[in-house]
Amino acid sequence: MSEPILEFEDVDITYRTTGDSDVHAVNSASFAIEEHDYFGLVGESGCGKSTLADSIVGGLDDNGEVTSGKIRYKGEEIQDYSESEFNKKIRWKEISVIPQSSMNSLDPVMKLSDQAIEMAKYHTDLTKAEAVDRLRELFDVVGISESRIHDYPHQFSGGMQQRTIIAFSLFLQPSLIIADEPTTALDVIMQDQILDYINDLKDDWDISMLMITHDISIVFENCDSMAVMHGGQMAETGRVVDLFDRPRHPYAILLQNAFPDVRFPDRELAVIDGHPPQLLDDPDYCTFADRCPWAVEDCRRGAPDPQEIEGDADHRAWCIRADEMEDLAADHLAPATGETSILEEDT
Ligand SMILES: Nc1ncnc2c1ncn2[C@@H]1O[C@H](COP(=O)(O)OP(=O)(O)OP(=O)(O)O)[C@@H](O)[C@H]1O
Ligand SMILES: [Mg+2]
Structure with missing residues (x-):
């Protein structure tokens, strides 16, 4: 297999606080995004998704730091890059970001065409x-009339602003786009439309995507590979088809049960009780243990190591009981009927 475009190996990220304890937002994160893959990162609010994404482009808040582990982009270690190195070598040209609060990421007092000129001035040899x-072409890609390129951002609806951000994210032809909750602020119809545009890029542009969301069904429908996080820890990673058919971490199983599934049209949607712990200490326990119906003493005795799931390539679950889950969670898992899943219908 070719070298991953992005690889996390045992990455810890901590925020210093003015209190007694630091926030251990991401602990021992490990996963790889293969070239041309769309990779979904899913987990509930506060589990560390944006922290992880920010660390890839040097965008952590000032009190945040990668304290150990390695982040490799195209094989090169980038976790210790300075802000200027990130800006010179990585941001926009290699990796561009569609941020979580993208409504604010356009300059409100500058025409979009002028924003394109600014971007070109700093990063390219393009004339005005x-x-x-180039912006005109990209507006076409995201379905906005090119006659609007001299408008100001506030003249656009939320969905058009989001498409504009996508256009800008493509401006320097990056290899990887990080989309942090790209559709959360939009209504359902616009969400579908934006996801369609993001999906279309896959065919026409030579890119990989890290798509962050709290909605596992968005990942199932739009991504090739995925990671599930809970409480600052990895829960499960692998190909989407494998996690869809054979989830082996209790949180991934319950999360899947919390969203509608065509295989269970009559199923009541599950609610996952409780909250993840505040990560004020280095979590030397499974952060899902207090919410897990299948937890045992040992789950609280150490942070779980990843277990390889037999028979699947690159499928790992950070659960000491992963190999028992098929039996323990039988009521929650799809029956192995061999029926076509929604994933297979799409391809
Ligand atoms: N600058 C900061 N200082 C201290 N703690 C922070 C800081 N930024 C984030 N955190 C904490 O780090 C943890 C992870 O936050 P993060 O924003 O990465 O979560 P998230 O998964 O992206 O959540 P959401 O889905 O709500 O966007 C949270 O507990 C959050 O409160
Ligand atoms: Mg976030």
Whole structure:
């Protein structure tokens, strides 16, 4: 297999606070995104998704730091890059970000065409006219009339602003796009439309995608591989088809049960009780243990190591009982009927 475009190996990320304890937002994160893959990162609010994404482009808040582990982009270690190194080598050209609060990421007092010219000035040899032409082409890609390129951001609806951000994220032809909750602020119809645009990029552009969301069904429908996080820890990673058919971490299983599934049209949607712990200490226990119906003493005695799931390539669950889950959670898992799943219908 070719080298992953992005790889996390045992990465810890901590925020210093003014209190007694630091926030251990991400602990021992490990996963790899293969070239051209769309990779979904899913987990509930506060589990560390944006922290993880920010660390890839040097965008952590000032009190945040990668304290151990390695982040490799195209094989090169980038976890110790300075802000200027990130800006020079990585941001926009290699990796661009569609941020969680993208409504604010356009300059409200600058015409979009001027924002394109600015971007081109700092990162390319394009002339002003070429930069504007490029934006025109990209507006076409995201379905906005090119006659709007001289507008100000506030003249656009939320969905158009989001499509504009996608256009800008493509401006320097990056290899990887990080989309942090790209549709959360939009209504359902616009969400579908934006996801369609993001999916179309896959065919026409040579990119990989890290798509962050709290909605596991978005990942199932749009991604090739995925990771589930809970309480600052990895829960499960692997190919989407494998996690869809054979989830082996209790949180991934319950999360899947919390969203509608065509295989269980009559199933009541599950609610996952409780909350993840506040990560004020280095979690030397499974952060899902207090919410897990199948937890045992040992789950609280150490952070779980990843277990390889037999028969699946690159499928791992951070649960000491992963190999028992098929039996323990039988009521929650899809029956092995061999019926076509929604994933297979799509391909
Ligand atoms: N600058 C900061 N200082 C201290 N703690 C922080 C800081 N930024 C984030 N955190 C904490 O780190 C943890 C992870 O936050 P993060 O924003 O990465 O979560 P998330 O999974 O992206 O959540 P959401 O789905 O709500 O966007 C949370 O407990 C959050 O409160
Ligand atoms: Mg976030």
